[in-house]
Amino acid sequence: xxxxxxxxxxxxxxxxxxxxxxxxxxxxxxxxxxxxxxxxxxxxxxxxxxxxxxxxxxxxxxxxxxxxxxxxxxxxxxxxxxxxxxxxxxxxxxxxxxxxxxxxxxxxxxxxxxxxxxxxxxxxxxxxxxxxxxxxxxxxxxxxxxxxxxxxxxxxxxxxxxxxxxxxxxxxxxxxxxxxxxxxxxxxxxxxxxxxxxxxxxxxxxxxxxxxxxxxxxxxxxxxxxxxxxxxxxxxxxxxxxxxxxxxxxxxxxxxxxxxxxxxxxxxxxxxxxxxxxxxxxxxxxxxxxxxxxxxxx
Amino acid sequence: xxxxxxxxxxxxxxxxxxxxxxxxxxxxxxxxxxxxxxxxxxxxxxxxxxxxxxxxxxxxxxxxxxxxxxxxxxxxxxxxxxxxxxxxxxxxxxxxxxxxxxxxxxxxxxxxxxxxxxxxxxxxxxxxxxxxxxxxxxxxxxxxxxxxxxxxxxxxxxxxxxxxxxxxxxxxxxxxxxxxxxxxxxxxxxxxxxxxxxxxxxxxxxxxxxxxxxxxxxxxxxxxxxxxxxxxxxxxxxxxxxxxxxxxxxxxxxxxxxxxxxxxxxxxxxxxxxxxxxxxxxxxxxxxxxxxxxxxxxxxxxxxxxxxxxxxxxxxxxxxxxxxxxxxxxxxxxxxxxxxxxxxxxxxxxxxxxxxxxxxxxxxxxxxxxxxxxxxxxxxxxxxxxxxxxxxxxxxxxxxxxxxxxxxxxxxxxxxxxxxxxxxxxxxxxxxxxxxxxx
Numbered sequence: 077x078x079x080x081x082x083x084x085x086x087x088x089x090x091x092x093x094x095x096x097x098x099x100x101x102x103x104x105x106x107x108x109x110x111x112x113x114x115x116x117x118x119x120x121x122x123x124x125x126x127x128x129x130x131x132x133x134x135x136x137x138x139x140x141x142x143x144x145x146x147x148x149x150x151x152x153x154x155x156x157x158x159x160x161x162x163x164x165x166x167x168x169x170x171x172x173x174x175x176x177x178x179x180x181x182x183x184x185x186x187x188x189x190x191x192x193x194x195x196x197x198x199x200x201x202x203x204x205x206x207x208x209x210x211x212x213x214x215x216x217x218x219x220x221x222x223x224x225x226x227x228x229x230x231x232x233x234x235x236x237x238x239x240x241x242x243x244x245x246x247x248x249x250x251x252x253x254x255x256x257x258x259x260x261x262x263x264x265x266x267x268x269x270x271x272x273x274x275x276x277x278x279x280x281x282x283x284x285x286x287x288x289x290x291x292x293x294x295x296x297x298x299x300x301x302x303x304x305x306x307x308x309x310x311x312x313x314x315x316x317x318x319x320x321x322x323x324x325x326x327x328x329x330x331x332x333x334x335x336x337x338x339x340x341x342x343x344x345x346x347x348x349x350x351x352x353x354x355x356x357x358x359x360x361x362x363x364x365x366x367x368x369x370x371x372x373x374x
Numbered sequence: 375x376x377x378x379x380x381x382x383x384x385x386x387x388x389x390x391x392x393x394x395x396x397x398x399x400x401x402x403x404x405x406x407x408x409x410x411x412x413x414x415x416x417x418x419x420x421x422x423x424x425x426x427x428x429x430x431x432x433x434x435x436x437x438x439x440x441x442x443x444x445x446x447x448x449x450x451x452x453x454x455x456x457x458x459x460x461x462x463x464x465x466x467x468x469x470x471x472x473x474x475x476x477x478x479x480x481x482x483x484x485x486x487x488x489x490x491x492x493x494x495x496x497x498x499x500x501x502x503x504x505x506x507x508x509x510x511x512x513x514x515x516x517x518x519x520x521x522x523x524x525x526x527x528x529x530x531x532x533x534x535x536x537x538x539x540x541x542x543x544x545x546x547x548x549x550x551x552x553x554x555x556x557x558x559x560x561x562x563x564x565x566x567x568x569x570x571x572x573x574x575x576x577x578x579x580x581x582x583x584x585x586x587x588x589x590x591x592x593x594x595x596x597x598x599x600x601x602x603x604x605x606x607x608x609x610x611x612x613x614x615x616x617x618x619x620x621x622x623x624x625x626x627x628x629x630x631x632x633x634x635x636x637x638x639x640x641x642x643x644x645x646x647x648x649x650x651x652x653x654x655x656x657x658x659x660x661x662x663x664x665x666x667x668x669x670x671x672x673x674x675x676x677x678x679x680x681x682x683x684x685x686x687x688x689x690x691x692x693x694x695x696x697x698x699x700x701x702x703x704x705x706x707x708x709x710x711x712x713x714x715x716x717x718x719x720x721x722x723x724x725x726x727x728x729x730x731x732x733x734x735x736x737x738x739x740x741x742x743x744x745x746x747x748x749x750x751x752x753x754x755x756x757x758x759x760x761x762x763x764x765x766x767x768x769x770x771x772x773x774x775x776x777x778x779x780x781x782x783x784x785x786x787x788x789x790x791x792x793x794x795x796x797x798x799x800x801x802x803x804x805x806x807x808x809x810x811x812x813x
Contacts, residue, residue, distance in 0.1 A: 078612060086605035093602055194419060201424040201625055205632045205660060213637055218612050220637045225604060294636075295601050296628035300421035304599045339594065339605035347566050347597045 078217055083336045089225045091332025092232035096290055097305050098312040098324045099235065100283030106256050106319025107276040109175060113182040114162065115309060116302030117189035118284025119291075121158060122151035124197050126289035127204035127297040140210035147207065151289030152282050158189075159281025163274050171273075186302070193299065201298035208293040228290060236325050243321065252276065256319065311350055315357045317364030326365055330357075408728065409461040410454060410717070412438070413481035415492025416516075416706070420468040421599055421625045425652045426494050426702045430517065431464060433703035434491070436690045437710050438462050445690075447682045449744065455714050456721035458728065463487065467494060471501035478502045482509045489513070489734075491709045494702070496520035496568045499534075506531045512734055516709035517702055519670070520568050521799040524755025531731075533738055535712035535750050535760040536705045537792060539569065540799035542621070542648040542670050542764065543576035544791040544807065549666060549766035549784055550617055550646060551584040561592035561615040561643075563606055565626060570595060573621035573648060579803035591615045599626060603633050610634075615643055617666075623649040628657065635662050646766075651676065652700045654769065654778050665769040667780055671747060673704035676780040677765040678747035687746045708745035712752075712760070715743040751788060753795055761788040787811065 101115045129150035133143045162185060170178050211223035243249040254262040255272045263269045287305070295301065312331055316323025331350050338349040345352070357365060414434045417427025438460045440446040444453045454460045463485055465477050474493075481487045489512040493499045499518035506513040506529075513532045515523065519539030523532065550557065562577065564570030574593065581588055591613045594606050610618055618639075622630055631653065634640055640662035647653075651669035654661055654676070669677050675698040678684050687707055691699040699707075716738035720729035729737070739757030743750055748762040767780035790812035793802035802808070 082605075082608040082612060086608050089604045090602060190419070199419065199423045199428050201421075201628065201656075203628065203632070203657065203660070205636075208632055208636045211636075219608060220611060220639075220642075222604075222633070222636045224636065291601070294629065294633055296625035296632070298421050298424050298625040298628075299419055300599065301601065301625070304601060336605040336608075339596075340609055343592070343594050343609070346595065 078219065079340050081216070082219055083333065083340050085219070085221060085225075086339070087329070087333035087336035088229050089332070090335055091328040092225075092229045093287075093291060094308060094312045094328035094331055095232045095325055096228075096235065097284070097287040098309040098316075098328060099239065099321065100280040100287065101306075101309045102313045102316070102319055102321060102324045103283065104277060104280035105313065106321075107252060108273055109319075110167070110182065110277075111175070111179045111318075112280065113179060113306060114185040114189060115280070115284045116304075116306030117186050117193075118155055118158060118281045118302075119288040119305045120193055120302035121154050121189065122285025122288025123292040123295070123297045123301060124193060124202065124288070125154040125285065126151045126292040127202035128197075130204035130206055130293065131202070134206040140207070143210070144207055147204070147292065148286065148289050151285040151292075155282035155285030156278055158285070159278035160274070162281070163277040167277065168270075168274075186306075190299070190302065199299060201296045202292075203296060204292045206293065224293060231290060232328075236321070239321050248275075308350070311354045314364055315354050317361075317366035320364065320366035323364055323366030409459045410489070411485065411487040412460050412462045412710075413485065413487040413490035413492065414462050414464045414706075415467050415474070415477070415481075415490065415498075416464070417468055417494055418464070418466040422494055422623075423468070425624055425627075425656070425700070426517065427467060429652075429700050430494065430702040430706040432695050433687075433691065433699060433706040434462065434464070434710060436694055437687075437707050440686070440690060441710075441714065445686075447686050450683070450711055450714060452718060455717040456726060456728070465492070467492065467498060471495075471497050474498045475501050475505055478505050479509070482511045487511070488731075489713060491516055491706070491713060493518050496522075496572075499523055500568075503529065503532050510731065512713070512731060512738075514709045514713050517705045518569075520572055522568075524759045525798045528756055529758050530735060533712070533752070533758045533760075534755075535709045535745070535752070537671065537761050537764070537788070538754075538759065538799070539572050539621075540576050540793060540803070541761070541788075541791045542668055543573050544580045544803075545764040545766055545786050546619060546646050546648050546666075546668060547577055547580035547584050548786060548791065548812075550581070552784065553666075553768075553782070554616055557585050557588045557616050559589050559591045559614045560617045560619060561590070561594070561610055561613050562619040563592075563594040563596070563603075563610065563630070564619070564621050565598045565623075566595035567598050569623075570598075570621055574619065576799065576803060577619050579800070580807065583803070583806045596626075599624075601626075601629055603630050606630075607634050607637050607639055611637065611639055611642065613643070618643050618645045619648075620645060621648045623652065627653050631657065631661065635660065640665055649701075650769075652702065654780075655698055655700070658778055659771045659773075661769050661771070661778065663770050666766055667769050668764070668766050669701040670764070671701060671704065672763045672765040672785055673701035673747045674698065676767060677783065677785070678704070681746075683744060684746040704745070704747050708747070708750055708760075708762075711745055712738070712741065712743055712750060716741055748788075753788075754792065756795075761792040763788050764791050 126147035129147040133146045208224045214221045312327040316327030338346045416430040417423045442459045491514045494517040496518040499515045515534040521538040562574045564574045646666035648668040650667040651674045720733040720737035741752045750760040765785040767783035
């Protein structure tokens with residue numbers, strides 16, 4: 077019973093982490109059909125920005141609650157700036173080119189941003205554990221759960237609900253949905269697709285940075301964190317279906333629960349299980365669980 | 375006259391010739407000895423750069439500078455290597471093993487280095503070793519821990535002054551058994567690659583000898599750079615272990631400390647961190663009290679002895695970088711000093727002339743030399759693998775002084791925690807560590 081409870085709680089925490097990381101990636105792909113390798117850099121910049129913000133804030137002995145908000149706002153601001161600069165400065169010039177070329181461009185951007193991290197923050201790692209400590213913990217039987225992890229699950233849940241509501245019940249969300257379905261038709265109906273692209277990329281970058289920000293208190297913020305994240309995010313998005321927000325949520329839950337079960341029951345296959353699940357899903361659903369039917373253009 | 379003229383001309387020519395010869399000789403005598411080109415390879419980017427690669431690079435920087443200016447204390451006070459200044463080229467270890475092999479070839483074939491000191495990753499060490507043998511270049515591996523380098527095949531051009539990972543695990547097991555005599559169960563969380571797997575295997579084998587009644591509870595192998603350890607922490611929280619072994623390093627170590635501390639794991643079960651010393655100064659009060667700390671030797675601010683060489687090294691490091699050197703810095707320093715000692719021993723045998731590669735190799739094999747923190751004996755792998763002492767201690771944050779401390783320090787002699795020369799690590803461990811000299 078205790079093991080089952082641990083699998084569920086650990087699975088949810090890992091799923092929350094994966095979802096927060098993957099949602100921006102799937103949004104950008106869904107709207108712009110760009111497989112954005114630079115998403116890992118958004119995560120890293122968000123984490124570094126948040127760690128810096130936490131350091132500044134908590135060094136001044138200010139109330140804990142404000143620290144959470146401050147680190148999130150700083151990371152979102154960083155994501156917004158990077159997203160806008162990249163979309164307007166680089167990607168805009170590559171629209172219409174082959175998808176592989178755009179992937180290579182985002183890879184080049186990723187490498188440039190990794191070096192920019194060194195230029196700005198140096199090669200040392202940053203620690204931003206104060207929010208993790210401030211959130212405390214809860215004892216449940218033999219288990220001790222982190223208050224921060226519980227908050228992370230709630231945050232991811234709210235993000236999923238908010239994202240779903242925004243897409244389905246707000247005007248900008250519906251415009252976005254139209255562009256996701258067919259860019260040309262959307263343009264023909266007068267939707268400013270260029271603006272939608274810019275806003276989407278900026279939003280995706282903000283979400284990527286947000287993922288880094290919420291994870292920063294749990295990890296050593298160090299060079300290379302973006303590389304690991306992008307691999308996991310791709311796996312989640314591939315399972316759920318590229319471009320599907322529901323898919324990212326379900327994909328994150330599947331991976332999170334399977335991994336937690338593996339760690340508790342068969343730890344030897346922990347490394348294999350994420351990609352094993354992905355392979356299994358793709359055998360039966362090559363475009364992921366929530367891929368939509370593609371209209372055939374003649 | 376002709377004769378005279380001829381004689382005069384001959385004399386003049388002779389004088390001129392002598393003058394030219396003398397001038398050439400003088401010039402030759404005044405010309406500085408040809409420099410020694412040294413390739414230095416360490417992580418300058420990526421997750422291993424901050425806690426490992428950069429401190430090692432920093433150590434190389436101050437040591438080479440100190441050697442070139444003759445400021446390093448005796449017996450290393452001769453300039454450079456045997457009077458020849460060291461010209462270093464530093465290369466980033468980040469990237470794939472294939473990339474490291476290419477970079478290695480570039481150092482040797484394009485840059486013409488005389489020797490290479492480098493490599494933190496065991497994977498990279500394994501990859502460049504056959505290339506070093508092929509290119510006949512002296513290579514001193516400075517930090518990687520896998521025992522396989524010299525146990526799988528004899529090497530001619532490759533050396534490692536730093537003891538291999540078996541020492542860390544045996545030292546950890548000895549410390550645990552000494553402090554927890556009635557231990558009945560233990561668990562491990564190690565990274566899922568050569569270093570983590572080897573460390574855990576050696577630790578378990580050593581425990582089987584030292585505490586045969588103790589059983590393994592949880593064996594966890596998260597992937598390298600996993601970052602999120604929630605499930606692992608839960609599994610350990612629900613275990614019956616009395617101690618948790620980890621050989622985590624780099625950002626993984628710090629992430630695990632943050633996440634496990636937030637959930638009270640170290641307060642419930644003490645953790646032994648074989649590579650924990652690199653995180654002590656950085657984390658300070660965040661490092662949980664009671665954590666058992668290793669430094670892959672007797673290195674760093676807490677374990678290294680007070681001697682002239684170590685004082686110079688620490689002071690030079692602190693003056694330049696504002697922090698204490700950690701064990702990767704010591705590994706780099708002892709590797710460069712080992713090469714220097716071998717070079718100068720070989721040079722001394724030929725009246726301080728520049729030694730050949732084979733002469734340096736012959737001098738390095740089986741060499742015993744003083745490093746800042748210990749005496750290194752090149753005792754294993756037919757004289758190519760060093761052994762040294764190792765220390766473990768228990769972490770405690772001194773709130774009054776506002777600084778970390780390591781208490782209950784135990785230093786184990788090299789022969790107590792390393793296999794004998796004629797045996798592989800695994801065979802020695804499986805045979806009950808016979809011949810270990812601990813007193």
